[in-house]
Structure formats: C-alpha cells, structure tokens
Amino acid sequence: MTAVKRLLLVGPGHAHLFVLEALAQAPWPGVETVLVTRGRTQLYSGRVPGYLAGQYALEAVSFDLEALARAAGARLEPSGASSLEAERRELRLGDGRTLTYDAASFDIGSLPADDGVPGVREHAVPLKPLEQALSRLTSARETGPLLVVGGGAAGVELALCLQARTGRPTVLLENGSQVPRGASRAAARRVRGLLERRGIHLHLESRVTRLEADVAHLDSGERLHFGTCVWATGPRAPELLAASGAAVDAQGYLAVRDTLESPSHPGLFASGDCAGFISGQHVPKAGVYAVRQGPVLRDNLRALLTGSGTPRPYRAQSGFLSLLNAGDGTAVGAWKGLAFHGRAMWRLKDLIDRRFMERFQRLAEQRGNG
Ligand SMILES: Cc1cc2nc3c(=O)[nH]c(=O)nc-3n(C[C@H](O)[C@H](O)[C@H](O)COP(=O)(O)OP(=O)(O)OC[C@H]3O[C@@H](n4cnc5c(N)ncnc54)[C@H](O)[C@@H]3O)c2cc1C
The missing domain is CATH 3.50.50.60 (FAD/NAD(P)-binding domain)
Structure with a gap:
C-alpha cells in the first residue's frame, strides 16, 4: 500500500482557487489536502472597492472557504499559518499545532x-x-x-x-x-x-x-x-517567509523558479504576491498575475504528487487590461x-469579476453542500 501524501495549501489566494477546483473535479489519488486560512471567508480584492462604494453586498465579494474546501475534499484549518520550518517540512498553525507535509504551496499575498x-x-x-x-x-x-x-x-x-x-x-x-x-x-x-x-x-x-x-x-x-x-x-513580504529557512528574494518573498517551486526546498511552492521569481522575469504583484499562475501551479503540484504530467513554467503576460x-x-x-x-x-469590469467569482462560488455550491 502506498503512503498518503499531504499537500498543504497555505492561504486562500487566487492561484489556490484553481488547485481546489481541480481537486473538486477529480480527486488526486493518494493525496490528502489541507487548506490553511485565516478565517472562513476570503474577500475578492478586485471587488472590494466596489463594496466600499456601496455597489455590492458582502456576499458578492466573498468566497465561502468552508464550502470550497469541502467541495475539494480538503480539510480547512482556519487559524492561519504562523511559521514554517522548511528544512523539517513543518508548518506551525495559529492555534499552535504543527503539520508536516510532502508538498506545501504558499499563496498568502503581501502586506x-x-x-x-x-x-x-x-x-x-x-x-x-x-x-x-x-x-x-x-x-x-x-x-x-x-x-x-x-x-x-x-x-x-x-x-x-x-x-x-x-x-x-x-x-x-x-x-x-x-x-x-x-x-x-x-x-x-x-x-x-x-x-x-x-x-x-x-x-x-x-x-x-x-x-x-x-x-x-x-x-x-x-x-x-x-x-x-x-x-x-x-506591498511588502510577510515575515514568516524569510524566517522559514527557505531561499527568499531581495525583498523577502519566497524565491521560486518559473515552475513556482523553491530552488532551495523541493516540494515548497509559492504563487501570487508572495512569490519572488529568481529567473528575473517581471511579475507585478497584482491579482491578474496570481490568477494566471493558478493553472501552472495546479499542474505542477499534481505532477509532483501523483506522477502524472511534467512540470511546466509560468510565463507572465506582457500586459493586461x-x-x-x-x-x-x-x-x-x-x-x-x-x-x-x-x-x-x-x-x-463587473462582468469579468462576476464570471471569476461565480466560477468558484458555483463550485462550492454544487459540490460543497451535496
Ligand atoms: C483594494 C484593492 C484592490 C485591488 N484590485 C485589484 C484589481 O482590480 N486587479 C488586480 O490585478 N489586483 C488588484 N489588487 C492587488 C491584489 O489584491 C493582489 O495583488 C492579489 O490579491 C494578490 O493575490 P494573491 O493570490 O497573491 O493573494 P491574496 O488575494 O492577497 O490572498 C492571500 C490570502 O492569504 C491569507 N493569508 C495571509 N497570511 C496568511 C497566513 N499566515 N496563513 C493563512 N492565510 C494567510 C490572506 O488573509 C488572504 O486571504 C488590489 C488590491 C487591493 C488592496
């Protein structure tokens, strides 16, 4: 019998939504997933200004993380991550417990x-x-x-x-x-x-x-x-990245190759604002870039954990609307x-944001509460 591998998705950022979606569509055999978040909802930053203008209700700018995790067959740990020991592959949670992992992926944004x-x-x-x-x-x-x-x-x-x-x-x-x-x-x-x-x-x-x-x-x-x-x-980098023992870039973001994997600690990944690309490709800290990293992250995590497919590089788009x-x-x-x-x-703008949100909200509704 092969041992179950543990995947930690740390932070409910944009790229992780794509990993959760894939898991909801077809579970990865032999993989146990834990979604580590700060709280049970995730605000979608693209719509937050609209919420502040009074254009949207709170539900229209939030993802229900409990339902998303359930849909993906993942366990939700809502006390957040407080520190990482990259060498020992250990993540400490906000409530003091420690989780070990085979792969850990950070999508915790910036401060x-x-x-x-x-x-x-x-x-x-x-x-x-x-x-x-x-x-x-x-x-x-x-x-x-x-x-x-x-x-x-x-x-x-x-x-x-x-x-x-x-x-x-x-x-x-x-x-x-x-x-x-x-x-x-x-x-x-x-x-x-x-x-x-x-x-x-x-x-x-x-x-x-x-x-x-x-x-x-x-x-x-x-x-x-x-x-x-x-x-x-x-933006500035969350402190826990530089304190983890894994390689970070000059600003303290988790260093990654274009495959989104750490050069110092295989099995450790980062995407979105918290990733620092060592190849030198220009990747602005913006949600639209985090979104495009999602499918690459999904495929590379699946390749690592299930052996299906080969890792591929992320290439930043040259501009965006x-x-x-x-x-x-x-x-x-x-x-x-x-x-x-x-x-x-x-x-x-409303249409693009609505489509993005509905894609993942629907997933949570269909699979999360069934
Ligand atoms: C008001 C506002 C409007 C914006 N509008 C746009 C826009 O229209 N288009 C655009 O491209 N960009 C926009 N941005 C920038 C955009 O928000 C960020 O670049 C983007 O959210 C980064 O995405 P991410 O996936 O890296 O992380 P995020 O979307 O920031 O998600 C990271 C999540 O991880 C959580 N987290 C943090 N630390 C921990 C921890 N230790 N443990 C567990 N969870 C943790 C955070 O609470 C957060 O929920 C906007 C930013 C702001 C502030």
Whole structure:
C-alpha cells in the first residue's frame, strides 16, 4: 500500500482557487489536502472597492472557504499559518499545532509597506488584511476628510470609491509624478481628469514623513488634516517567509523558479504576491498575475504528487487590461497605450469579476453542500 501524501495549501489566494477546483473535479489519488486560512471567508480584492462604494453586498465579494474546501475534499484549518520550518517540512498553525507535509504551496499575498514612516502603524488604516481594512472603512466612527496615501491602482480606486459613497472631502497623495503609478500617459490623463471632476484633490511628488492622530506631515513642510488615513503605498513580504529557512528574494518573498517551486526546498511552492521569481522575469504583484499562475501551479503540484504530467513554467503576460472602478457606475479601462472612461468600462469590469467569482462560488455550491 502506498503512503498518503499531504499537500498543504497555505492561504486562500487566487492561484489556490484553481488547485481546489481541480481537486473538486477529480480527486488526486493518494493525496490528502489541507487548506490553511485565516478565517472562513476570503474577500475578492478586485471587488472590494466596489463594496466600499456601496455597489455590492458582502456576499458578492466573498468566497465561502468552508464550502470550497469541502467541495475539494480538503480539510480547512482556519487559524492561519504562523511559521514554517522548511528544512523539517513543518508548518506551525495559529492555534499552535504543527503539520508536516510532502508538498506545501504558499499563496498568502503581501502586506502593506509602512515605509518606515513614524505613526503609520498607529494612525493609518493599512489595506491588508482586507477584512480589517473593510471593518474600519465602513465604520460610522470614521468621519472627517479622507486621505489616501499611495497612488497605485488600488489607492486610486479606493479614493474614488470611498468618496463616491461617503461624499467626504478626499485627498490622494502620491510621491511619483502621476497616478496611477506606472500607468500609460493616456490612462493617467483620464484618471487625472476624473479626479478633478470629482473634486478629489491630487497631491503629486509629496511624501508623508510622519503621521499623528489626525495630521499628516509632508516633506514640503505642509500639514494635511484627516479623519481617516488609508495607507496604500505598496506591498511588502510577510515575515514568516524569510524566517522559514527557505531561499527568499531581495525583498523577502519566497524565491521560486518559473515552475513556482523553491530552488532551495523541493516540494515548497509559492504563487501570487508572495512569490519572488529568481529567473528575473517581471511579475507585478497584482491579482491578474496570481490568477494566471493558478493553472501552472495546479499542474505542477499534481505532477509532483501523483506522477502524472511534467512540470511546466509560468510565463507572465506582457500586459493586461486594467479596469479601475470609479465607484459611480463608471470605470477607467487601460490597454497598452489606450484608455477609455465610461459606463461600458464599468459593465465590462463587473462582468469579468462576476464570471471569476461565480466560477468558484458555483463550485462550492454544487459540490460543497451535496
Ligand atoms: C483594494 C484593492 C484592490 C485591488 N484590485 C485589484 C484589481 O482590480 N486587479 C488586480 O490585478 N489586483 C488588484 N489588487 C492587488 C491584489 O489584491 C493582489 O495583488 C492579489 O490579491 C494578490 O493575490 P494573491 O493570490 O497573491 O493573494 P491574496 O488575494 O492577497 O490572498 C492571500 C490570502 O492569504 C491569507 N493569508 C495571509 N497570511 C496568511 C497566513 N499566515 N496563513 C493563512 N492565510 C494567510 C490572506 O488573509 C488572504 O486571504 C488590489 C488590491 C487591493 C488592496
């Protein structure tokens, strides 16, 4: 009799949804799967700004992890992972128990960087964990002007969507020379026009040097008063990766080959934001990239654990259609050097997000409760 192999799926990120889907469709013989999460639901970040704008109910932006795990024949461990001993192949759970594994796959996302700015941890709302950010940003106690620090796609969407629902005076602050950071000139022009029309004040080439309870000090010497400060300056690596003994990249993300497997510890995988590609291929930390890694991860884990198929490399797409929700029934769409704004873009974003969510929600409903 062959021994059962244990697969740990750590974190319910985008790529792991594809592994769970495959397991629900056809179980992998001789494989026991454990899904390690923080809690029993997973928020879909692509729709979170829409939820904050009042466009969606909470159920429309959440996955039921218990049902998904049940559909996939996996055991759910909702106390989270607190540490990894890569050498000993041991994962410690949040409740103190330890699990050993034959293969462990990390898809735990990233955390918001505080950039070492004093006062951020005490006085700002960090974007992640999303659950905590959401409860703060929907709380009636949050009043006064809204300050969003960080003009990446998420920061721009949040400024637009929170302002759409609350009508609060809103400032978007970015230390670069345009928003969204890294967008094409056409997209930046559209977004700038939109922010102007909506009365959202844009502060470019500005850096926060210190936060107090209701004041942001800028490098220019200016002071901005706020009721709520959302910190959205970019990602940083979860600490448990660098502490695991496995190879990490210069930023502390789990080092992986293009097959998504660790070069130092075979059987250890990473995908999504928490993966650092050592081949040097450019893989932005965005959900759309995590999604495309899903089928590769699924196939490579199956090949390792069941011996069927051969591992294949993930190749990042050269660009993607970016759709920013403006929170008012319109969206800005950007593709290569082109940009559009209007209701059609919003309908397209809603459709793409709905299809993605329904694919996995349906799976949970059909198989999870049967
Ligand atoms: C407001 C907002 C809007 C965004 N909109 C878009 C968008 O429209 N398009 C896009 O491409 N990108 C978007 N992004 C970026 C996107 O969220 C991330 O790049 C993406 O979610 C990364 O996916 P992932 O699979 O790596 O992990 P995630 O989707 O972050 O999932 C990781 C999960 O693992 C859990 N976890 C963390 N630590 C542990 C642990 N120790 N144990 C167990 N579980 C753990 C987390 O709680 C989380 O549920 C947005 C980000 C934000 C904040």
